[in-house]
Amino acid sequence: MKELILASNNAHKVEEIKSILDDYKILTLKDIGYYEDIIEDGTTFEENALIKARTIAKHSGKAAIADDSGLSVALLDGRPGVYSARYSVEQTDEKNIEKVLAELNGEKSEAKFVSVIALVKPDGTEITFRGECHGEIIFEKRGNNGFGYDPIFYVPSLEKTFAELTSEQKNSISHRKESLDKFSKYLKEEDYEN
Template identity: 45%
Template sequence: MKEIGQTSRRLFVASGNKGKISEFQALFSDLPVSLHLKPKGFEVEESGKTFAENARIKAIAVAKETGHWAIADDSGLSVTALNGAPGVFSARYGTTDSERIGRLLNELRGKGDRSAFFSAAICLASEEGDVLLEVEGVASGLIALAPRGENGFGYDPVFEIKELGLTFAEMPKQQKAQFGHRGKAFKILKPMLIKLLSD
């Protein structure tokens, strides 16, 4: 696949999250792009009310700052019994992954409905800050009673895909890419991105 075009395109990922960067690297491995971290110390205020709005804000800001294409995703967990919380505040639900998971499990204590879904909105912006592509992927599941598994990051140890009986943290990367929200979003994005890189 890397023969598309003559050279690889520099693509900045609007994130400092190493787990997220690692997933992007796996998803982009066969495309003619070289991934780069956003500039150190460059922060963008996520003021959007939806995952899509936040992804757009981050991609545009990093693209304008670097003068290169930038890709951003905003993702999070929405829990039915908590009226959709933590939602866009998923990363701000605590200061560490274990703190966020602890708070979530505590707030779900005694509730019968443990259904939840992960959403991932991805936005690609040009160096001028124009939106080139926007997609969204959703993974439905439920919140486990306790964390399980060593892989992944964030809420992965407590988010279970019901039909598999596995949490994201119990899945190898390839399986998570297949069933995960980011993998589903990328599956929609990839053919569109290939076309863009071919033009």
């Protein structure tokens, strides 16, 4: 089985990526013995994904992939964006949701989840793949599945929040599914071996 090193130890992200890229053996940072913090100081999802993938490609000498993703709320000028996981002082899902809802102050807003997968090869080749899932923010948390902003991210076509979907349903329409599909198509076209 082909291997890919994923520049992440985020259990939710790793699980989603493994289930979507099931043709590949996905190694995490823990699997390769990398325990240092990677400073994500980019201003876009693309920049942060590339920072992580570059770091691990350099460390391992092998191709590395990274995902940077988050919520972009139209009425908040795209916030929380790259700061989605660390938007509140407490940096918890609960407090991050509270901050977004407080800033919206009852105003309904369109929103999108964004995922960017970056691939950095040992030869220095860099490429990114972007996926988006559009919806809106609701003010009553619904559902017990998923993580992050899923309970307030409503998909009108399904009449459900991300947190009300099974992992299979979410993985069939999510921003990460779209970016990983583009990435997987690239790997197949390149017949990529790590």
